[in-house]
Amino acid sequence: MSIQDSKIEVEMNRGFLQIMVLLALETPMYGYMMLRFIEEIGYSVEENTLYPMLRRLEKKGWISSRWDVEHDRPKKYYKITKEGKIVRNKLLSIWQIQNGVITKLLKEVKNG
Amino acid sequence: MDKNLKNYLEEIDHYLILKEGKKEILKEIESHILEKTETDFGKISEENIQKTINLFGSAKVVAEKYIEGFQIISPSYKNYLFRYTWILFAIHFCLKIISYTFNLAFNFSPFGLSIKIKGFMQLLFEAPATWIYSFGIVALILYLITQSEKEINLIWPQFVVSRFKIKTLPLNEPSRVKIGIITGLLVISLFVYSKYNTIFFMTVNLHQTPVPLFATAFSQFISLLVIGFFFFELIYSIIPYFIKTYWINLISNCVYLIAAVFLLNNPFKEIFIYPSLNVLKPIGSFILIGIIVIVVFDFFKALISMIRTKNSSREKQSDIDSK
Numbered sequence: 001m002s003i004q005d006s007k008i009e010v011e012m013n014r015g016f017l018q019i020m021v022l023l024a025l026e027t028p029m030y031g032y033m034m035l036r037f038i039e040e041i042g043y044s045v046e047e048n049t050l051y052p053m054l055r056r057l058e059k060k061g062w063i064s065s066r067w068d069v070e071h072d073r074p075k076k077y078y079k080i081t082k083e084g085k086i087v088r089n090k091l092l093s094i095w096q097i098q099n100g101v102i103t104k105l106l107k108e109v110k111n112g
Numbered sequence: 113m114d115k116n117l118k119n120y121l122e123e124i125d126h127y128l129i130l131k132e133g134k135k136e137i138l139k140e141i142e143s144h145i146l147e148k149t150e151t152d153f154g155k156i157s158e159e160n161i162q163k164t165i166n167l168f169g170s171a172k173v174v175a176e177k178y179i180e181g182f183q184i185i186s187p188s189y190k191n192y193l194f195r196y197t198w199i200l201f202a203i204h205f206c207l208k209i210i211s212y213t214f215n216l217a218f219n220f221s222p223f224g225l226s227i228k229i230k231g232f233m234q235l236l237f238e239a240p241a242t243w244i245y246s247f248g249i250v251a252l253i254l255y256l257i258t259q260s261e262k263e264i265n266l267i268w269p270q271f272v273v274s275r276f277k278i279k280t281l282p283l284n285e286p287s288r289v290k291i292g293i294i295t296g297l298l299v300i301s302l303f304v305y306s307k308y309n310t311i312f313f314m315t316v317n318l319h320q321t322p323v324p325l326f327a328t329a330f331s332q333f334i335s336l337l338v339i340g341f342f343f344f345e346l347i348y349s350i351i352p353y354f355i356k357t358y359w360i361n362l363i364s365n366c367v368y369l370i371a372a373v374f375l376l377n378n379p380f381k382e383i384f385i386y387p388s389l390n391v392l393k394p395i396g397s398f399i400l401i402g403i404i405v406i407v408v409f410d411f412f413k414a415l416i417s418m419i420r421t422k423n424s425s426r427e428k429q430s431d432i433d434s435k
Contacts, residue, residue: 032147048169052177076140
């Protein structure tokens with residue numbers, strides 16, 4: 001993949017990852033757990049992309065966090081907030097509209 | 113803690129420019145690296161930790177991802193940075209010119225700024241430092257505004273420009289007539305100067321040696337200055353054959369301004385050959401002040417014209433790009 005291609009993917013990913021994380025965090029998860037979960041469902045995210053994004057979402061108030069220090073290694077668990085759920089629904093409807101537009105355009109392109 | 117992991121976290125800490133939450137970020141990364149090492153390699157060792165660190169990415173890249181979107185000066189203020197710098201520089205440098213011309217001192221105690229210019233060379237050498245000072249002040253203010261994260265609409269003296277209806281100056285067109293006249297004047301003045309050591313006379317009688325108007329030292333100085341001006345004007349008139357830019361206007365205005373200020377504060381004790389003519393001195397000063405005002409006004413006209421032209425060419429370019 002060229003640098004240009006990876007830049008395009010980064011731009012495309014930004015919104016997509018947000019929706020994915022907001023959907024996944026219906027169940028509380030910590031960073032590494034989320035990475036593995038995403039891998040299990042057939043996608044992959046770079047760890048150095050996920051953690052900064054979690055921080056940004058938390059700053060926006062869309063997710064909340066708590067530290068679990070009961071085990072030998074402290075873990076920061078994230079969970080979607082009420083506000084996050086509202087945003088998630090809005091993002092999903094935008095994504096569905098955009099998806100619909102692209103599907104229509106693709107049909108038109110194919111029909112020539 | 114493992115030495116490599118400790119160094120890695122310290123490096124991230126170094127690159128992270130965040131007001132809060134740094135410790136938490138580092139703790140989370142540490143926990144992640146340890147768990148991933150254990151899961152992927154089965155055993156936590158120096159070598160395995162290094163492998164996980166390599167996968168996580170360089171400390172600089174990781175830190176940059178956390179501070180993505182952080183701006184020292186907002187891109188929307190970048191144009192203002194130079195516009196305001198030039199305005200502040202103009203005000204600041206004008207004060208220095210006034211200080212030099214009228215032997216005055218200005219003190220702006222809250223800012224620790226004191227302006228007292230004693231010599232002409234000091235005035236010249238302070239120009240670049242004044243620009244850097246102005247740039248620093250404007251950059252600091254824009255930095256503070258950006259960091260406040262408030263939506264502030266900065267003013268740009270566009271309203272002044274439109275209120276006073278300053279017309280855009282036409283770019284200099286090369287003129288053969290002008291070049292011819294100036295060349296003629298330059299040749300004649302050089303010839304006269306080589307013969308009489310001055311080009312200013314009180315009386316001109318072809319049958320007698322002409323009487324110079326000024327005292328010897330000042331006469332030589334002012335004659336050379338005028339010859340220098342003819343030479344400068346000649347170059348100024350020829351340049352538009354090669355390049356057309358407002359920079360020529362700006363530079364020539366600066367040269368005239370410096371010369372006028374220098375003349376106003378001239379170091380010569382005797383000016384006229386006959387002391388009785390000293391009554392004309394205030395008239396000379398009055399004319400020079402008038403010239404300074406006109407030159408400063410012309411400088412700003414050229415500056416505004418340059419900014420307008422740049423803006424309109426930028427708009428044209430963006431129109432072409434959008435098409």
